[in-house]
Amino acid sequence: MGRISTPQELERFRDEILKGRDPNQPCITVCTGTGCHASGCHQVVDAFKKVLQNYSGGNGINFRVTGCHGFCERGPLVVIHPKKILYQRVKPEDASTIFEETLLKGKILEPLLYEHPTTGMKITHEEEVPFYQKQMRIIFGNNGNIDPAQIEDYLAVGGYRALCKALFSMTPEKIIREVKKANLRGRGGGGFPAGVKWETCKNAPDDIKYVICNADEGDPGAYMDRSLLEGNPHSVLEGMIIGAYAIGAHEGYVYVRNEYPLAVVNIGIAIEQAKELGLLGENILGSGFDFDIKISRGGGAFVCGESTALMASLEGNVGEPRAKHIHTVISGLWDHPSNLNNVETWANVPVIIDRGADWYTQIGTEGSKGTKIFSLVGKVNNTGLVEVPMGITLREIVYDIGGGIPGGKKFKAVQTGGPSGGCIPDSLIDLPVDFDRLTEVGSMMGSGGMIVMDESTCMVDLAKYFMNFLKDESCGKCTSCREGTKRMHEILTEIAEGRGTMDHLDLLEELGWVTAEASLCALGGTAPNPVLSTIRYFREEYQEHIINKRCPAKVCRALLQYRILSDVCTMCGRCAKVCPEKAITGKRKTKKEAGEPFQINTGKCIKCGMCFEACKFEAVEVQ
Amino acid sequence: MESSEIDKIINQYGGKESVILAILQDIQAKEKYLPKEALEHIGEQLHIPLSKIYRIATFFRAFSLMPRGRHEIVVCLGTACHVRGGQRIIDQFTMELGIRSGETTPDRNFTLETVNCLGVCAAGPVVAIDGQYFGKMSPIKVEETIKKFRQDKSDKKEGLNGKN
DSSP: OOOOOSHHHHHHHHHHHHHTOOTTSOEEEEEOSHHHHHTTHHHHHHHHHHHHHHOOOOSOOEEEEESOOSOGGGOSOEEEETTTEEEOSOOTTHHHHIIIIIIIHOOOOGGGSEEOTTTOOEEOBGGGSHHHHTOOOTTTGGGGGOOTTOHHHHHHTTTTHHHHHHHHHOOHHHHHHHHHHTTOBOTTTTOOBHHHHHHHHHHSSOSOOEEEEEEOOOSTTOOHHHHHHHHOHHHHHHHHHHHHHHHTOOEEEEEEOTTOHHHHHHHHHHHHHHHHTTSSBSSGGGSSOOBEEEEEEOOSOGGGGSHHHHHHHHTTSOOOOOOOSSOTTTSOGGGSOEEEEEHHHHHHHHHHHHHOHHHHTTSBOSSOBSEEEEEEEESOSSOEEEEEETTOBHHIIIIIITOOOGGGOOEEEEEESGGGSEEEEGGGTTOBOSHHHHHHTTOOOTTSEEEEEETTSOHHHHHHHHHHHHHHHOOSOSHHHHHHHHHHHHHHHHHHTTOOOHHHHHHHHHHHHHHHHHOSSHHHHHTTHHHHHHHHHOHHHHHHHHTSOOOTTSOOGGGOOEEEOTTTOOOOOHHHHHOTTOOEEEEOOOSSOOOEEEEEOTTTOOOOOHHHHHOSSSOEEEO | OOHHHHHHHHHHTTTOGGGHHHHHHHHHHHHSSOOHHHHHHHHHHHTOOHHHHHHHHHHSTTOOSSOOOSEEEEEEOOHHHHHTTHHHHHHHHHHHHSOOTTOBOTTSSEEEEEESOOSOGGGOSOEEETTEEEOSOOHHHHHHHHHTTOSSOSOOOOSTTOOO
16 A cells, blocks of 8 residues: 555545455464563464464464553463453463364363453453453553554554544644543643643744653553553554644654663554555645654663653753753753653543543543553552553452452552552552542552552562662752652661661651752652652551561561471471572481481571572471 | 764764764664773764763663673563562572672673663563563572573583582
């Protein structure tokens, strides 16, 4: 297909694609998102390709490699369309069996099905799996139906229809009104209304304007933007083109994180394909509107997720933020009005334009409309990416979708908002999740990391972890942030190592206040949150470290003591074998010799925990 | 690195000052570090003072001014990996290889690095070696994982605590 120069031509092309596709024809889709990559999906893909190559049955069986489906815990995932049979934890050797049994004979392979954790029932179809049932996948759902390297796949699911509508039946003003009416709030963390931002940028007096996609997803524990860019890059591009048209920008940038090489590749392919078809570049679809997008790779600095730092980096400078007396929508990149939104925000735009703000605002709560993608990770059974309507409770996310806490352990808290966010304790588990509620309880939405923690997570250690992160990532421009994070980390280390005093808690609160008040950007402004929220909700745990020199979660190494229970020890000697310090002595039990129970020389022990990991009989105790 | 190669990279981006980050990234990808001569050459070509290039090269984590090992081990210390014991994984690598994060083994076979999040959170703790992900790591698995990348595949240890 060559360049498309009218919306009618695009629709004809779409019809052609759809005509060539029989929805009832079987199609094997394999998830190749990063979660599945870590569980070995590429070998599964190769195995399927080999099986299909050797098959000469004639009737077409389609094969599609897709982006992330979300249920990363159970990867590699294989879904057989049209019935959407879900096979989980598929191994390369399963490929031929799946092909012969399920595709040729229509038989379901029980061992590969997902088993309901409580009822033990095998579940055949994707939509029946509890993990997917409570989700509302309006943004993320197409990931499973699209090969990100094929623009035809995106067109087949209605892609670029919203762009046609925007360019040919809406004025820029009307688009902005629609986005404002939908109350689309920035999904990158701030939650600022996107429509208001667009309007200010549009009205800024300058001929040159920029739109920027912030894909510098730096929050640890969040990877939804990565999965969107990797799995459905055209949805982000379409949002950006619509935004650029509304604002009056002709140049755009996607600033992608250095750690996401596949996202860079896939968005690059998408840009090329969109240009070839005339959906990007000069005179888009014959509308007279020109818009081009360039990719810029980040350098691996967390602070570059901040808008002014990101723009400084785009200009070829170090990524330091500046004061925002004048907002970037008035004077941003190279001093021109620049509208920056996050990946997920841009991906929401085509949905709003296509289905209308009235439909969109039915989803969510009063102040937060639509859905939000969370990365549900940490100590939870079903880890992965979940898209839920705003207002869903934490309990529903953790228990109904997440399947609860593994190993029968007790739920302790959820951390949201990355290093800028806070911990939400057990007592607030029925909290409806939206921008405002999360802020009220001392956390924030952030980009959507949701880290579940159980009783074996230490809150002092967690606060120390975040402070270590922030002190490393502080760009150093503001003294309050540079020094404040460093001193807070030092104090937390004192507490974690048993040298803390009760005065330290007051000092932490004071330092936190100064850091937040006196720093320029949001990194410093929100840096104390992990400390203040853990002190607020888990004060006793701090006291336990300070007064009793004990770490109840058994994490803070300096306060631990390892011991081998002689009555449980089977004298297998595994612990002694793995001990790097040769601190474990005893005698192995063999057929000839009775053996001696093993014991740890506490003077030599460096508390690495290897013996605890190695012991299969739970004979190593941590105190 | 030949200056003609560097010129090729510079020209590819149209030689504008703003693309300095992209140029440095390409050189880093190719050489696995930023050689001093390359930085000097870029400065001359783009009329950027070396001090500014040095500032950028040391500000961003993606760059290294020291030569790297053949294999780059990146241990994720994102929050999801942290709560599942990521710190113990890096400690174990340090113990096995005898180097800390940011260092390279004397035989230049391994460089050990940490990262604040690899974005593979569901599979934590995660380690990436030369871009290949290893999910659900545990301290016990560290030794066998390293072995896959050892030159002579033997049990030889660089570490201080070798058990040989």
